[in-house]
Amino acid sequence: MEDAEIIRLVLAGHHEQYAGLVQRYQEPLILFLRRILNSEEDSFDCAQEAFLAAYRNLNRYSKEYPFRAWLYAIARNKALDLMRKRHREVLSIPDETMVDQRPNPEEVVLAKEETALLSEVLHELPEQYGQALYLRYRQELSYKEIAMVLQVPVSSVKTYIHRGKEKLRQILERREIRGGKGQPIMEEIISR
Missing domain, CATH: 1.10.10.10 (Winged helix-like DNA-binding domain superfamily/Winged helix DNA-binding domain)
Structure with a gap:
């Protein structure tokens, strides 16, 4: 099922459908966040926060951009917020x-x-x-x-x-x- 269809269903009240988006993007999102945060635990937490923020703001999502890019932007902002909070700037590549x-x-x-x-x-x-x-x-x-x-x-x-x-x-x-x-x-x- 396409992202747009899942989003349409979630907005129509079928909230359980959001799990499909989480399953589709969780692993690559965590890999992306590991590159920024250099911590598996922080990456996992940030990914969860990003999925939650995306879910809460799904009605603001614009079809102009792919859902994946919108989600990655949210996750990157969460990661940068965390880095600012901890006063560290680390950039690394995970051992994929x-x-x-x-x-x-x-x-x-x-x-x-x-x-x-x-x-x-x-x-x-x-x-x-x-x-x-x-x-x-x-x-x-x-x-x-x-x-x-x-x-x-x-x-x-x-x-x-x-x-x-x-x-x-x-x-x-x-x-x-x-x-x-x-x-x-x-x-x-x-x-x-």
């Missing part, structure tokens, strides 16, 4: 290979190394560049969706991604790891 189901141990090790390297390299980028690249290449959001999440114009998103890829390329060249085996994600990002 924990849920990896590939049986080949060598591939698992390479994927973990790549994720760690990507996390380390993205730490060197300005925050908005790292977030834009993460949302585009790991969460596969459109430019319009990223603009909504980051609360900037689409033109800024394009600039962030372009400049982020350029800085990423410079960092990789400086470290002499561009073109090496076992870094397909980074190669994919900088070659697009």
